Amino acid sequence: MEGYRRFIPLLIVFAIFAVFFKMMGGDRNPKEIKSVLIDKPAPAFSLPALAEGGAAITEADLKTGKPILVNFFASWCVPCRAEHDNLMKLADELNIPIIGIAYKDDPKRSLAFLDELGTPFTKTAQDRDGRVGIDWGVTGVPETFLIDGDGIIRYRHWGPIVGDSMEKRLLPQLRDLE
């Protein structure tokens, strides 16, 4: 190993470490997979309402001319409980309409969950077998989608809206739309 060749291992290692350093900063979550649905119309669906006898909820309910959030939740999901206060804040203080979709959950339990913590949702649907979740590319609950007035998905929030992620990630996206 004469000449410059002896420096090759060192250079490779530096390059790799530079990448590591870059990827460790900020609030990047390696488990988060970017949604391919961004800037595409929300997938069509028709789900029964969570409350008995309520009207079915479809993609038409999303096209209100105003930005709207769609939140996938479940009573068995602990992080959903953690983000609930923030959802209430979004609904009550900022008057953002939110459609809740109870994901793979027993309707009785979902209702009890909302009774206990209060409901931030303007409408609540149930996706018992998770089929709609698959169409939307949901990888777990909670997940929240921001939809503009024309029914186009603009942003997906992966995981619970807790800590500063509401201030730093969700609200700026919402303001952009308004």
Place this chain on the structure above:
Amino acid sequence: MIPELGHFALIVALVLSVLGAIVPQVGIARGDTRMMALAGQIAYGQFLMAATAFGALTYAYVVSDFSVVNVAANSHTAKPLLYKISGVWGNHEGSLMLWVLVLSLFAACVAFRGKSLPLRFRSRVLAVQSTLLVGFLLFMVFTSNPFMRLDPAPLEGNGLNPLLQDPGLAFHPPMLYIGYVGLSVAFSFAVAALIEGEVTPLWARWVRPWTLAAWVFLTGGIALGSWWAYYELGWGGWWFWDPVENASFMPWLAATALLHSSIVVEKRDALKSWTILLAIVAFSFSLLGTFLVRSGVLTSVHAFAVDPERGIFILAFLALTIGGSLALYAWRAPRLAPSGMFGLASRESALILNNILLATFAAVVLVGTLYPLMLEAMNGTQITVGPPFFEYAATVLMSPLIVALGFGPLLAWKRGRISKTVQVLLPAVIIALVIFWSVIWHDAAGLLMTGFGMALGIWLIISVFLEINSRIKFIRQPGQFFKRAKRQPRATWGMSLAHMGLGIIILGITVSEAWTDETLRLMKTGESTEVGGFTFTLEAVEPVAGPNYTAVRAKFLVEKNGHFIARLLPEDRVYSDPPMNTTEAGIYPLVRGDLYAVIGEHAGGDAWSVRLYFKPLISGLWLGSAFMVLGGLISLTDRRQRIGAPAGKRRSTPKPAKQEA
């Protein structure tokens, strides 16, 4: 009180490691033999302190002392004792504790076993080893203290991930860690040699048993992990090319290459600079693995909880250790000129080919593991690199390796004769070709790769037998068998056994991939179904209760032509703390292959979703791995490895000789 004692021992260990890193180096610079000799005492002290700290943590786990944060977060009173103990290293802080324990243990072993090394060189090695220890202890004491207290203490702990509550997995991490950390010895020897600016055949002889020991543990650890995945994850797979699996595979590839290249250094005084590089790279791969599971840059089933501060600390430590040693290498490597010459068809050339292919494979695995990360860093695109990429690379790179592996051990040093070797191996060539053609005969398009893989495995196994025969002449003079066999060095037997293990593994992989029969269906109790020529009858599904879980257990009766073969008892467990589902596959190994059953969800009434497999020759994987481990162990008991260095007194390097006390 005991946790405080552990914490204190940890701090003392840190102080000792700082001393151990500095004092011997100063001693060498001043030519002070007493300061040099201190390195050994300090190494014992470090180990004593690390063992005390480890013992204190284990004690806290055994008595379920939930006033210790680490115990409260990872243990539970209802856990069986084995999993209370294995819980010690089943988390970030505790696994670091194990790292430190093993690192200091190896330093103490070098101090103990290395009496025959020249004092100056031994002190250098121990100083490097202590420097590594400083890094890990700083990390523990300042960011990951396992003895942190919790007030008020909770009444019950969080419990250990139920997937990890398994006998196979209780021993998988410690074995892997001993392997990873064992490579630190080769690293320290390499760095010490670079500082000294000299690599001799003797150096290769000293470092070889350490590398071999680390390799044995790595092999065993990887095999154990893969076996665990096979029966616990319940989908019949045993290797998933997950980033962290790759992180254990890369050091293994590098260590395997190092084992082979150090032979060339020892016998022929060549490949020196390459061997040093391999020693550094092998341990760097180990460090990379610990970084990947703790920094949160990659997602993996093996990842620990992510903490950015810790990530930055490890990255800085890695940059210093790996970057520093490679910079030293770039500076010193030109001094390591080779002296041996050899022809193209020689043992040396075969070993170089082995090294090129293994190193390329390790590089390909590295690229495949980090490529998604690099792409995302550059333009934000998210991709994953899947098994097809790695499998393709493995096939392309390992096939020539296996072909050459048949020839290698038969080639003479310096200048071998291919024609003579081919003559000896002719039977193996013929049998491999016959196997290939008879498989292709069945299905030319579909089984091409299967035929090829089987031919490779058979070729390797038979060529190992022919090679043994060429040494002990069993066919020509069977009466002399024992006499000649006893005269063969154990290292040679070890080599043959390990090579044969590889052949068995290849055979196992190829046959099980090609002819696995799989059924996924709903079954009612009393129903039967055919899988791989066996009749599986679901006799009953009943609830059972374990110490910290409840489960449903299915009873499968397996028959062939009406004769009883086995009863399989797969379980679907629900653990309470933390709440989680795990599957326990029901497996019955036959010589021909494994019967494998998994019970899934209840589909209403007396119907259950079940998954049934017949996996032919899959046991070859574990049998072959056992051969490799056994081969390594036998080779370790070779007299040359045990005594290692006395020749050093005669052929020792000029400088250290003067300072021998």
